[in-house]
Amino acid sequence: MRSAVVALGIALTLMTIAVIAVLVGSPLATAGTNGVLAKVDGSLKKGDLETCQPLGRIPSGTSVIRVAIEAPAAGPNVTLRVLAGSRVLSEGQQAAGWGSAPKVGIPMAGLTDPVGDERICTKIGPIAEHIQIRGTPIRQPPAGAKLSFQDMALGMEYLRPATQSWLSQASSVAYRMGLGHAWSGTWIAFLVLVLSLAVAVLAVRLTLAEVR
Amino acid sequence: MSVAKAFAAVPRALPRGRRARGAPDARRSAASLAKAFARVPRAAWVCALVACLNALCWSFLTPPFEVPDEPFHFAYTQQLAENHRLPTSNAYAFSPEEEVVERDIHLYEVHQSPENRTISSAAEERSLEEALAQHPSRRGNGAVGGAYYSPPLYYLLQTIPYGLASGGTLLDQLQLMRMLNALMGGLTALFVFLFLREALPRARWAWTVGGLGVALAPMLGFMSGAMSPDAMLAAVSAAIFYLLARAFRRGLTLRLAILIGVAIVVGFLTKLTFIGLAPGIVLGLVVLAVRSARTHGRSAYRNLGVALAIAVSPVCIYALVNVASGHGGLGIVSRSLKFEHAQGSIFDKASYIWQLYLPRLPTMRNYFPGLFTTRQLWFDRLVGFYGWLDTSFPRWVDNLALVPTGILVALGIRALLGDRAALRRRLAEIVVYGAMCLGLLALIGLSSYYSSPSEGLGYAEPRYFLPLLALFGLGLALAARGAGQRWGPAVGAVIVVLLLAQNIFSQLLVVGRYYG
Numbered sequence: 177m178r179s180a181v182v183a184l185g186i187a188l189t190l191m192t193i194a195v196i197a198v199l200v201g202s203p204l205a206t207a208g209t210n211g212v213l214a215k216v217d218g219s220l221k222k223g224d225l226e227t228c229q230p231l232g233r234i235p236s237g238t239s240v241i242r243v244a245i246e247a248p249a250a251g252p253n254v255t256l257r258v259l260a261g262s263r264v265l266s267e268g269q270q271a272a273g274w275g276s277a278p279k280v281g282i283p284m285a286g287l288t289d290p291v292g293d294e295r296i297c298t299k300i301g302p303i304a305e306h307i308q309i310r311g312t313p314i315r316q317p318p319a320g321a322k323l324s325f326q327d328m329a330l331g332m333e334y335l336r337p338a339t340q341s342w343l344s345q346a347s348s349v350a351y352r353m354g355l356g357h358a359w360s361g362t363w364i365a366f367l368v369l370v371l372s373l374a375v376a377v378l379a380v381r382l383t384l385a386e387v388r
Numbered sequence: 389m390s391v392a393k394a395f396a397a398v399p400r401a402l403p404r405g406r407r408a409r410g411a412p413d414a415r416r417s418a419a420s421l422a423k424a425f426a427r428v429p430r431a432a433w434v435c436a437l438v439a440c441l442n443a444l445c446w447s448f449l450t451p452p453f454e455v456p457d458e459p460f461h462f463a464y465t466q467q468l469a470e471n472h473r474l475p476t477s478n479a480y481a482f483s484p485e486e487e488v489v490e491r492d493i494h495l496y497e498v499h500q501s502p503e504n505r506t507i508s509s510a511a512e513e514r515s516l517e518e519a520l521a522q523h524p525s526r527r528g529n530g531a532v533g534g535a536y537y538s539p540p541l542y543y544l545l546q547t548i549p550y551g552l553a554s555g556g557t558l559l560d561q562l563q564l565m566r567m568l569n570a571l572m573g574g575l576t577a578l579f580v581f582l583f584l585r586e587a588l589p590r591a592r593w594a595w596t597v598g599g600l601g602v603a604l605a606p607m608l609g610f611m612s613g614a615m616s617p618d619a620m621l622a623a624v625s626a627a628i629f630y631l632l633a634r635a636f637r638r639g640l641t642l643r644l645a646i647l648i649g650v651a652i653v654v655g656f657l658t659k660l661t662f663i664g665l666a667p668g669i670v671l672g673l674v675v676l677a678v679r680s681a682r683t684h685g686r687s688a689y690r691n692l693g694v695a696l697a698i699a700v701s702p703v704c705i706y707a708l709v710n711v712a713s714g715h716g717g718l719g720i721v722s723r724s725l726k727f728e729h730a731q732g733s734i735f736d737k738a739s740y741i742w743q744l745y746l747p748r749l750p751t752m753r754n755y756f757p758g759l760f761t762t763r764q765l766w767f768d769r770l771v772g773f774y775g776w777l778d779t780s781f782p783r784w785v786d787n788l789a790l791v792p793t794g795i796l797v798a799l800g801i802r803a804l805l806g807d808r809a810a811l812r813r814r815l816a817e818i819v820v821y822g823a824m825c826l827g828l829l830a831l832i833g834l835s836s837y838y839s840s841p842s843e844g845l846g847y848a849e850p851r852y853f854l855p856l857l858a859l860f861g862l863g864l865a866l867a868a869r870g871a872g873q874r875w876g877p878a879v880g881a882v883i884v885v886l887l888l889a890q891n892i893f894s895q896l897l898v899v900g901r902y903y904g
Contacts, residue, residue, distance in 0.1 A: 179877065180877035182878070183881045184878075187882045187885035191888065242503070248846065271783055272760070273765055275777040283782070304756045305845055349899060349903045352508045353899070355507050355509070364448055367448060368445055368895075371444055372445050379438050382431060382434045382596060
């Protein structure tokens with residue numbers, strides 16, 4: 177049927193454009209940190225908490241901030257807000273359910289270099305499992321009380337798009353794909369490419385033959 | 389004597405009369421097997437090839453041990469092959485060789501730390517090669533981590549590639565073992581295609597849409613490209629769906645009963661998750677026997693008995709051995725199922741399981757504060773969730789995926805509602821598949837309920853749904869049919885490209901995560 181061929185052609189074209197768009201884009205790279213050391217490793221059993229700390233200097237072009245909050249399997253909702261006084265300059269959020277990682281990446285929009293006394297506030301939503309936080313105490317809790325989330329400055333990493341695109345890094349990615357496997361060599365990357373193309377060609381040919 | 393010579397000697401050792409009868413029997417069996425293979429449509433073989441090549445591709449691009457539990461599964465096989473004994477503990481202390489590889493590929497720095505890349509320089513590669521060249525011991529102390537409670541069949545099979553590559557390094561053995569899994573991925577796609585042929589006999593082109601959809605599913609590729617019993621469980625489950633669908637169309641013959649019984653045994657001996665499917669399968673067998681009894685009399689119940697006897701025999705033997713050796717009836721399995729530590733009322737468990745998959749009802753205690761489980765634990769993770777639960781797409785991709793998924797679900801419902809007469813006619817069959825699905829979901833939920841105090845939501849992994857791939861394929865085929873005769877093939881073609889795209893972007897995601 178002609179409609180199936182046309183649909184297949186359009187869908188394949190869109191997919192190819194999307195692949196090219198990804199490849200000409202740049203991976204994220206760490207541009208700096210907030211210098212807060214992981215002196216305290218705390219465990220949180222309840223969420224709905226917020227802590228604020230001085231923003232410090234943020235590298236220009238930062239689009240993602242990674243915060244030292246670790247979840248075993250499904251992390252909570254985490255919101256970051258950059259505030260100047262009570263005015264929100266920028267905000268980002270990672271929805272709950274993110275996987276197992278020692279840091280959670282939060283996409284931020286419209287971050288600019290700080291000009292004065294901006295603060296960055298981290299809000300953790302309700303939690304379904306215990307989470308770990310890492311950072312440095314910024315104030316001492318009252319005598320006899322335990323250090324709370326609000327007493328901590330959290331470790332943060334600033335990420336921004338690298339200067340090179342994925343495509344221009346292809347040879348180094350191919351080189352690394354050939355390391356640490358049963359058989360060494362850049363040819364592994366080409367084998368993966370050939371297998372991937374074979375899968376696509378077989379699937380498209382079968383679709384054309386059977387679905388028309 | 390080599391294995392080949394031993395097999396060759398068997399016919400000669402038989403008495404003359406038996407050999408004379410046995411030869412034509414063997415020829416007849418071989419001929420009927422060849423006929424059965426010839427009846428499988430070419431498209432089914434192509435689907436199997438696509439799944440196999442895709443899994444092979446994943447096996448090369450996923451770094452060693454960067455798949456959930458792969459180090460444990462490897463250790464189990466190594467224990468069987470080197471020490472010729474079942475594992476003795478769930479500790480995390482493996483053979484010196486495996487420990488060397490884990491150290492030199494930086495396993496514990498990389499897994500669950502997406503900001504860290506795997507081995508990336510010639511110096512690190514040399515260090516790994518030099519460490520392996522010293523031939524560290526392959527004998528562990530019987531510890532296999534989380535694989536301790538698993539049944540041994542899958543690992544016994546994996547001793548074949550392990551032995552074939554024993555002249556090489558651990559990495560060679562692991563790659564060959566992953567290739568065996570790739571074959572299982574191919575079998576899964578093949579059986580799903582055959583299941584669709586039985587379930588939707590009038591829509592030939594839709595079989596291809598469902599079969600290819602499953603073959604290209606990145607989660608099948610990821611798990612079949614690794615060393616994990618999940619791939620074998622997926623293949624066995626798909627085979628059972630096919631056999632049941634065939635029995636629903638053609639009746640429960642003795643041959644089908646035997647095949648279903650054997651498939652159940654293989655399932656039980658592959659992975660304990662299979663227990664979740666078992667009640668639905670038994671229900672299916674009972675329904676089939678009752679139906680067949682109307683036309684074939686009591687012989688239908690004999691076939692049911694044969695299937696069940698074959699199915700439960702290994703469980704009975706296992707329980708007898710355990711009781712005789714002074715252990716609990718289900719041995720280490722009962723510890724895995726945690727019957728010994730049962731806690732909470734049945735309502736608590738039911739409420740937890742409900743909320744693990746669906747939005748909480750007003751009267752329920754909230755087990756997942758802040759989580760929309762249907763979306764955030766399952767849908768987003770089905771879109772893409774790789775590595776050690778640490779690699780996923782950005783949120784906007786999950787949001788985007790909601791659009792085609794919503795359209796396909798609507799089309800699938802349209803297809804079902806469009807043929808209500810067929811739905812009514814096949815209600816019993818649908819209930820059986822539903823029971824298999826619910827049984828698996830309940831088992832995953834119950835395991836999560838018991839383990840959540842110590843492991844959090846570690847069971848919220850989409851790979852546990854792989855035994856239901858046949859139903860996923862059915863859903864895709866129905867969605868294509870739901871678009872009607874005119875647009876159905878076009879929608880089918882788009883579905884195939886959607887899955888192809890999901891697979892390609894998943895592979896790019898994994899490449900970027902480990903080698904970027």
